[in-house]
Amino acid sequence: xxxxxxxxxxxxxxxxxxxxxxxxxxxxxxxxxxxxxxxxxxxxxxxxxxxxxxxxxxxxxxxxxxxxxxxxxxxxx
Numbered sequence: 333x334x335x336x337x338x339x340x341x342x343x344x345x346x347x348x349x350x351x352x353x354x355x356x357x358x359x360x361x362x363x364x365x366x367x368x369x370x371x372x373x374x375x376x377x378x379x380x381x382x383x384x385x386x387x388x389x390x391x392x393x394x395x396x397x398x399x400x401x402x403x404x405x406x407x408x409x
């Protein structure tokens with residue numbers, strides 16, 4: 333499957349900023365859970381999910397490709 337560019341500059345910017353915010357939030361959550369302030373496995377899973385989702389969003393912005401748009405769903409940006 334080829335990753336054809338299917339988003340414009342506004343979509344790339346929105347995905348990049350959202351990805352950076354998710355990675356930053358996941359990193360902060362990971363640090364807080366590591367210090368013991370957040371107890372439980374769920375916090376580690378949420379932090380990992382935020383980091384993985386943010387990294388994928390940054391990849392989408394860099395590649396100019398959106399998985400949702402590739403499936404045929406029209407997004408506003």
